Amino acid sequence: MMQRPASILPEPTVRPAAGFDADADASALRAAMKGLGTDEQEIIEIITARSNAQRQEIAKRYKLEYGGDLIDDLKGELGGRFEDVIVGLMLPPATYLAREVHKAMSGIGTDEDVLIEILCTRTNYEVGEIADAYLEKYETTLEEDLKGDVSGHFRRLLTVIVNEARTEWGPLDENKAKRDAEILYNAGEGMLGTDESVFNSILGHQNPRQLRLLFKEYAEIAGKTIEQSIEDEISGTLKDALLAIVECVQCRPAYFAKRLNAAMSGSGTEDKILIRIIVSRAEADLGNIKNEYERLYDKTLVSAIEDEVTGYYKASLLALLG
CATH class of the missing domain: 1.10.220.10 (Annexin)
Structure with missing residues (x-):
């Protein structure tokens, strides 16, 4: 299995063409x-x-x-x-993702996995662009439509996210990380029942660098990882959303690599997931996702795609993979 590099710089597979006409x-x-x-x-x-x-x-x-x-x-x-x-x-990237979010909430039922994949993995700026594109295209706010389609603590977490309440930058504060780790532990492992609002507040607001420090402190206090505690203490779509946030804080390309692999596992291929991830990440970090896929599964993403799809559909995906 390939080793993950110490630091990951974004590796797009699609770049502006030279000599463009x-x-x-x-x-x-x-x-x-x-x-x-x-x-x-x-x-x-x-x-x-x-x-x-x-x-x-x-x-x-x-x-x-x-x-x-x-x-x-x-x-x-x-x-x-x-x-x-x-x-x-x-389509412009934000318009494309706004359309995907809208489709996830249209008709009977809601595809919460799509909402998580798009909204819980983006930066404040990216979510803001999606929300603006959503308003322009559908003449209603993303927050308002989410309120009509999801509920409970999951809705509260998505509301935090679409309001761009996350702190993206800031100095690392080790004392705060220790305090917050204790607060998270006492809201889950350290009590009977779980206070989901505490998990929402901390994981939904803090910047990735601070959260990575918090996760390290949490493991020392709890004797288990934050992912293990979320798995044990929280259920349903909120659990999936919080796990997506944690994974993206630690390694966003790995999250997408796992989602791509899941889309190609079992009976049939979930083409919508393949298309959405490859199209939306090609100019961002699809090269990193390819590397993580090979590290995790000991085969290339290109070979996996070649085995799963055919025709010009396959050719277009392979072209984007580079």
Whole structure:
């Protein structure tokens, strides 16, 4: 098994293309969709090899030159999961994730796993962008829709997150870490029952560096990790959300690697998870996720994808993986 590096710098797999020419790309995409048949490989080679900002410029040039909406034209030519990948790449990142959050709350039931994956793993700034995009697209606030779809301590935690209440930066305070570790212990392991509000307050508000110090202090006090205590003391979606926060504090790429592996385990592949993670992390840390996947599972993410999906859908995912 590969060893995790001491420090992890973000490794995107998609970067801005050198020598970018939006007019040439718009023309090439038009040609790939014009006439009989569609040149899917040309579409993959252009869209997966450009940054999102460059894709937005291509869409503007396409509209000016041909009078059509590039996303609509792509939808008319493509289909299935391949279409989902390409259209997801064409949307601005915050708009794409806002759409995914909205879909998770639409219809009968709520997909809490999607809410956790998106909202509990992002920074304040990223959550703020998603909330702004949500308001613009759906003309209602994300907080208001969450209140109508989730409840209890899970809703309170998500409310903290969407209000950007987490402290992102600050000096490390060892004494505070010790105090907070004792507070967490007394709210769970050290009492009959569990005070979930204490876990929400501490894990939902503090910055990652301070939380890492707190987790170390907690293990010394409790004789077990914070993850073990959350597993023992808390249940349901709140447990899953808190564990996601803890894992992302310790190693965000590992969280996504595990989620990708779960999506490809068992009977059938959960394609929506594969697409959402690979599309949304390609310009952030997909390279790190690939490394963590290999470290955890002793096989490459590329080989796992090759075994699970087919066709142009597979080709588009592999192009994003680099």
